[in-house]
Amino acid sequence: MKATLSISLSTTMYFRSSLVSLLFLSGALASNVLDLTPDNFDDAIGKGKPGLVEFFAPWCGHCKNLAPTYERLADAFAHVKDKVVIAKIDADGAGKPLGQKYGVTGYPTLKWFDASGEPTPYEGGRELDDLAKFITEKAGVKSNIKPPPPPTVEILDTHTFDEVVFNPDHDTIVTFTAPWCGHCKSLKPIYEEVAKDFLNEKNVRVITASTTS
Template identity: 60%
Template structure:
């Protein structure tokens, strides 16, 4: 019984420890390399730190390809494979070489040491698909020598370009944040987040033209300009977002949603304040001023004009239907915004409307607070005219009114 348990444990350990990476030496090298299957061979040294870092990735690579079609192998070029290392000119570790089917003349592997890069190389060279699930398509717009000028130099677009290289560690570290920012700005047709493999041979002339000397190099190409601005801020999501909002005139948050300032127009916010402090007979005059301002926006960007039109429409509806319309419209939009199936463009449209209506609501609340303070002053004056016992009660009520007014203003 003990033997059976020990054998089962041994078999399990052997199964867990099994590797699809073939160990090569001078005796078996040509048994696996140069035959009817192509081979990727890693020349390593046991003491090499980079080799140790590569080891788990290399194991995953071997598991990703059928062993009857592709050989994934390694040899200790500082031990049993020393002669092989000398024969193939290995001077550093790890060195990876690709041996085509039927050939002992290798091609050096010079790309990244991550699983994605290695698997892509083996698949391209062998024509064999890996078992690795392909990564999702990049969110950043992909540039190359063929489309660079069309996109980055478009007079109607602001474009942030990250010049990267597949082997660059800093580029890999930046990628998750950069991709998240690209996703957040997908709805901004005139503020583009792009990326270019500047180390690919066809793209090197473009990189040289824009003085790309290290990776990642990030440059911002503003609308209507052929000269980029060097991006010298940090590489966090928040820093990218802040830079783009400042230079594109956008109001995006990292979630991709618009911020609370999106759609606001300062001049019309001021008129909205006047609209609610004005008497009913005076409100049409304020509306007239809003219409006059809207007329001055001819030739402005569409976003500002659309926002201005909604300020005017909101004033028209309040005059026509009363202040109750404002509450109903806010509730309607809030309900629509809660829907999980809204298209991004519709979501933006509703968020801008909600922001504009909130400026009306805030002004209305501020007006209520001012009225409460006026009531407080009137009550205090009245208290001076009554006996002490009644005065105490009036003072208590006045204090409550003042406290409520203070709280309203603190919440605004």
Template identity: 60%
Template sequence: MTRFASFFAAALAVVGSAAASAVIDLTPDNFDSVVLKSGKPALVEFFAPWCGHCKTLAPIYEELATAFESSKDKVVIAKVDADEHKDLGRKFGVQGFPTLKWFDGKSKDPIDYSSGRDLESLSAFITEKTGIKTKTKRADKSHVEMLTDTTFKQAVGADKNVLVAFTAPWCGHCKTLAPTWEKLANDFAYEPNVTIAKVDCEAPNAKAVAKAAGVSSYPTIKFYPKGSSEPIDYSGGRAQAELISYINDKTGTHRIVGGGLDAIAGTIPALDKLVGSLKSGGAAAYTELEKATVGLQDKYAEYYNKVAKKAQDNAQYVEKELARLQSLLKKGGLSPEKLDDLTSRSNILSIFSKDETVSPKEEL
């Protein structure tokens, strides 16, 4: 009796789970009434239970149906097991799984859906066809640049360093990498010379570039230096910190996990050495620092001069200014650009602070 009760409870759980699905299951008995004669447009997935790609799509398709559930009187999200119901698959020319077809609610002849199999692409397609918008919360904008055969040529070899992940929607390792890749893109979102990109190698509009890049496994990560279309294969770890370190080494950036800057961002090694001699070098050391900044392309070169001049007039300037900037940083609420600027200036002030005081400039 106990075993029967357990079995019965399990059966109820399965039935309850099936009933909770927002995706309509189609069979030869209800296909016409639900899809062809209802007058409502319908997106239909033809799948097979053993199909790996179908299993990958399943939770996304369920989420899609849930997103449009409040408009189920206007649009149908359905699926049919075309392995079990082969006649339905043959009737609509299904040759592989999963196959997605759009029925407009008027014609019996559907059109194939050939865009991305992610929630955003599927939702956008239905909205485009019906004008119906989902009730789901809009996801935060991704800083990962999706490249196609066309945009890849525009992005690579230009004025930015580009790190590209070549992926496939069914790839388990790619799914594991995805959230890390998003975080990585966020970390470098405000670096003007760095792009974090991705190529969906199975998307119809990106297969050519994947083939040209010689991609044979997923994910494959390649780095394209600024001004070069010749990639460098990345074979390091896939942790966020490891990827950040790689980009910093290749591009001269100073990012850390979370998108902030490290303790040497903004500093200029050649000038740092001269700062160390200001305490005992007097006017000659100051003049040497001033000359060294001339012609430097670094945006913070002149800031070294400014700090040196103020510190020579006021021995407490460095400590007070450093404390002021650090207070602003702790307070928060700064734009990313301002945060980077204050961090870089604080790093430079810290170089001066190591010597505590700078000797007053000698009168000539």
């Protein structure tokens, strides 16, 4: 009897643990990006609601790089999902007929579908802010993306450089950057920390000067 009771308790604990794991997993996998296939495409697109659709392939490296940004984009417009669709199609799998229908030849391909279902290629930037701005302009809805905090690093151009850098009232630390420079992007968070360290030092200025300004 004791052995039977022990097995029952162990089994109960196992199922409870499994249930908790499944609930956690389902929450972790929840996504605001709508998965489209030929079976549900016409129900979501062209029904009076515009949307951005990504045609992707699971093996595509660029698609994998875009995926977290695209998820964040969908999250940013989740509060207005009744007004705009953020969706994706596996154009090398179940959605291959849709990829062929809309002339997809490379991955990822982004297309904007207006409220009537008419597609146009998206040719803008693929950073979160670029995509969100595009959707806001097209659909007239705002994202819930919070603006970044004001920079602690001062940004100068050719019009303000001499006035600030050669001011005898303070010392100046300057980094010269370019928007396309990978090393500059890597340095940015470190340089921001340096600027925070000197934020209350009135006789020290931490500056970034763009070489493309």
